[in-house]
Amino acid sequence: MTDSVHEPVLVNEVIEALRIQPNGFYLDATFGRGGHSRQILARLSQLGRLIGLDKDQAAIDYAHASLKGDHRFSSFKSSFAKLDDVLPQAATDQGLDGILFDLGVSSPQLDQAERGFSFQNDGPLDMRMDQANPLTAARWLADAEEFELRKVFRQYGEERYAGRIAKAIIKQRQIQPLQTTTQLAALIKQVAPTKEPGKHPATRVFQAIRIRINQELQDIAAALPQALNKLKPGGRLAVISFHSLEDRIVKQFFKKQARGDDYPLDLPVTADMLNPRMKIIGKPLRPTQAEIDLNPRARSAILRVAEKMDSRP
Ligand SMILES: C[S@@+](CC[C@H](N)C(=O)[O-])C[C@H]1O[C@@H](n2cnc3c(N)ncnc32)[C@H](O)[C@@H]1O
Numbered sequence: 001m002t003d004s005v006h007e008p009v010l011v012n013e014v015i016e017a018l019r020i021q022p023n024g025f026y027l028d029a030t031f032g033r034g035g036h037s038r039q040i041l042a043r044l045s046q047l048g049r050l051i052g053l054d055k056d057q058a059a060i061d062y063a064h065a066s067l068k069g070d071h072r073f074s075s076f077k078s079s080f081a082k083l084d085d086v087l088p089q090a091a092t093d094q095g096l097d098g099i100l101f102d103l104g105v106s107s108p109q110l111d112q113a114e115r116g117f118s119f120q121n122d123g124p125l126d127m128r129m130d131q132a133n134p135l136t137a138a139r140w141l142a143d144a145e146e147f148e149l150r151k152v153f154r155q156y157g158e159e160r161y162a163g164r165i166a167k168a169i170i171k172q173r174q175i176q177p178l179q180t181t182t183q184l185a186a187l188i189k190q191v192a193p194t195k196e197p198g199k200h201p202a203t204r205v206f207q208a209i210r211i212r213i214n215q216e217l218q219d220i221a222a223a224l225p226q227a228l229n230k231l232k233p234g235g236r237l238a239v240i241s242f243h244s245l246e247d248r249i250v251k252q253f254f255k256k257q258a259r260g261d262d263y264p265l266d267l268p269v270t271a272d273m274l275n276p277r278m279k280i281i282g283k284p285l286r287p288t289q290a291e292i293d294l295n296p297r298a299r300s301a302i303l304r305v306a307e308k309m310d311s312r313p
Helices: 011-018 035-041 057-067 080-086 089-094 107-111 137-143 146-157 162-175 181-191 203-213 216-230 244-259 289-294
Strands: 025-028 049-054 073-077 096-102 231-241 278-280 302-308
Touching: 011 035, 011 096, 011 231, 011 302, 025 035, 025 089, 035 049, 035 057, 035 096, 049 057, 049 080, 057 073, 080 216, 096 216, 137 162, 137 203, 146 162, 146 203, 162 181, 181 203, 203 216, 216 231, 216 244, 231 244, 244 278, 244 302
Parallel strands: 025 049, 025 096, 049 073, 096 231
Antiparallel strands: 231 302, 278 302
């Protein structure tokens, strides 16, 4: 099995957003193949520290193999939804200077047919980022009720033929359960002739199943408040999303933290009562056309950055 490279997205923008302090303490919550981590390490002194997390064992094996000689770096296999449990005490005591989330899947996950993420490669319907997760896509497709299939395709894929596709899957699995990515892609193509230019009709359903299997949106929602707590005042949080469902969670979280506490509408509230916890830095950033030309997978990326504010005494 060869490991394809992952071209990191918005690297310069991320590095600038994190304002790397040479002696700082950083977290790359989605190590992947370490594209961003290497750029962070290149700017750290011998006193700086970087932790890399990933829920995919292949990413962590790669981290160990490629960065094992670097005493500034340590890595852990974990979901970023469990930051409170996995970050070493030193990170909590000292506070982090910056945290990066580069959400979604890596190129090796997409490109390796046996991971089952892509309808372009024939492989088992797996789609687990964390190989210890007992729920594969094949198992979910074999067991889920029709209404759940429909709901997931609609909510996580914004798929307009969700009902038809769910029905076709139920019918198919009475004959033989779906086993491979190409079987599923062919079935979707038969019943949902999407005419979105440049998009395979299975794109949305594959995205939806992946989000469901990996609990992607729940993990992001759980991780952001923990990340904020781990930052020092002045520490930066940078999040790259790849679709609107992810981005909405990030945007709403940033907005709420920047606005501060909620009060009943009829209460007169002064600015100093609000207690905002974050300041939004700049406008959301998207890749340049030059980056998209070099790396088409960057095309839907959007980077949001915020800074933790001093808490009131
Ligand atoms: C887009 S890739 C990151 C690529 C990385 N920035 C690089 O340059 O190589 C996203 C990575 O996040 C990991 N990931 C996704 N959700 C995660 C979660 N909840 N916890 C930990 N890692 C996660 C995936 O396994 C994948 O390796």
